[in-house]
Structure formats: structure tokens, C-alpha cells
Amino acid sequence: MGPVIVTVILVLVLVLIGLLFAPIDIYLDTRSNNYYAEIKGLVKASVEADKLEILRIRVKVPFRQFYFYPLKPRRKKTGKKPSEKKGRKHWNRFAPKTIWRVLRSFEIKKWELDLDTGDCITNAKLYPLFALLNYRSGGFHVNFEGRNHAVLMVRNRPVSLIKSFFNL
Known part of the structure; x- marks a missing residue:
């Protein structure tokens, strides 16, 4: 192989590795x-x-x-009838264990919850729970002013998804 082909293949491999991460x-x-x-x-x-x-x-x-x-709404194509495909359903491979592994591969970067239930008694009951949650992870607030607000930012990488999905 010529040096040009090797260079092109090397660049493509590096781009694919970059996309995985x-x-x-x-x-x-x-x-x-x-x-x-x-x-x-x-x-x-x-x-x-x-x-x-x-x-x-x-x-x-x-x-x-x-x-x-x-x-x-999308326009339906007229003409042929769609043929029914026979075979096994693909949902069988999504076991709860696999779904749990995929969800655990996500990393929470930012989490904020500012909550007012509208009932001062319920807010008062939530206050110690949110204080306990703030001790561990932070971002939980109870207010008595009618504000409800949530921020969530999660991050993942394709290589992590592949690893968790295939249990590597």
C-alpha cells in the first residue's frame, strides 16, 4: 500500500476513536x-x-x-401494502439489567431542584429530607414562594454506552 492510503486509513481510525470518546x-x-x-x-x-x-x-x-x-402528521404513501415481517421481537434483548447498566453509565454533571408544593406543611416535611440530600449531593431546595425549577445535565460517552450495553 502506498503512503497516501495508509495516511487516510490512519486519519479515519483516529476520527472514529475520537468520536467514541x-x-x-x-x-x-x-x-x-x-x-x-x-x-x-x-x-x-x-x-x-x-x-x-x-x-x-x-x-x-x-x-x-x-x-x-x-x-x-406525515403523508402516507399510497400503493403497496406493507408486508408483515415475521420473526422474533427485538424487545426481548432489553432486559432490566441491561437498561440499568446503560442508565448507570450516565454521569450527572449538574442537578438543581427548587420546589414549592403549594402546601406549607408538605414543604416543611420536605425540608429535612432535602437538607439530608444536600449533605450528600447538593442542589435540592424547598421554597415557600411558589417557585418550581429543575436543572439536569448528564454526560456520557459512546464508548461507555457500548461497554454497558454489551457488558464488556
């Missing part, structure tokens, strides 16, 4: 209505409110941006 962030913020998932530097998908539809998803990739409407 690129962080995937999922961010949810109820105060600012900011909800997105992103792979740093490659793609970001944000959920936004829309005037005509209920919501839209804005996808940003380098040098391009487009919108996707997931709740918009």
Missing part, C-alpha cells in the same frame, strides 16, 4: 425552557416552541442548521 451532553432547564442534546463540536439538537406547531427540533451541525417537526 466525544462527550454527549443532555441538558434540561425548566426556568429558561432550554432543552438540548449535543455531541461537542459535531451536532446539537434543541427542542423549541413553535408558533404553528406545538414544538420543533432545531438541529445544528457545523456550517448548517435545519428544523424538524416531530409532531407534524
Whole structure:
């Protein structure tokens, strides 16, 4: 093989390894209505409110941006009937153990909860529980002013998902 082919193969392998270790962030913020998932530097998908539809998803990739409407009814193709596929169902491989391993592979980067239940007695009962939770992890607050707010940011890497899914 020539040096050009070896260089191209090496660059492709390095890019694939880089993609395996690129962080995937999922961010949810109820105060600012900011909800997105992103792979740093490659793609970001944000959920936004829309005037005509209920919501839209804005996808940003380098040098391009487009919108996707997931709740918009799609036109059905006329003509052929879809053939029924016979075979086993694929849901059988998603055992609760596998789902638990996948969920545990996520790392919580930021967690805040500011809660008012509307009942001062319930808020008073939650206060010691939230104080105990703050001792261990932090980010839990009870208020008596009517504010309800949650922030959650989780991070994962594709290599961690693959490892947890296949139990490597």
C-alpha cells in the first residue's frame, strides 16, 4: 500500500476513536425552557416552541442548521401494502439489567431542584429530607414562594454506552 492510503486509513481510525470518546451532553432547564442534546463540536439538537406547531427540533451541525417537526402528521404513501415481517421481537434483548447498566453509565454533571408544593406543611416535611440530600449531593431546595425549577445535565460517552450495553 502506498503512503497516501495508509495516511487516510490512519486519519479515519483516529476520527472514529475520537468520536467514541466525544462527550454527549443532555441538558434540561425548566426556568429558561432550554432543552438540548449535543455531541461537542459535531451536532446539537434543541427542542423549541413553535408558533404553528406545538414544538420543533432545531438541529445544528457545523456550517448548517435545519428544523424538524416531530409532531407534524406525515403523508402516507399510497400503493403497496406493507408486508408483515415475521420473526422474533427485538424487545426481548432489553432486559432490566441491561437498561440499568446503560442508565448507570450516565454521569450527572449538574442537578438543581427548587420546589414549592403549594402546601406549607408538605414543604416543611420536605425540608429535612432535602437538607439530608444536600449533605450528600447538593442542589435540592424547598421554597415557600411558589417557585418550581429543575436543572439536569448528564454526560456520557459512546464508548461507555457500548461497554454497558454489551457488558464488556
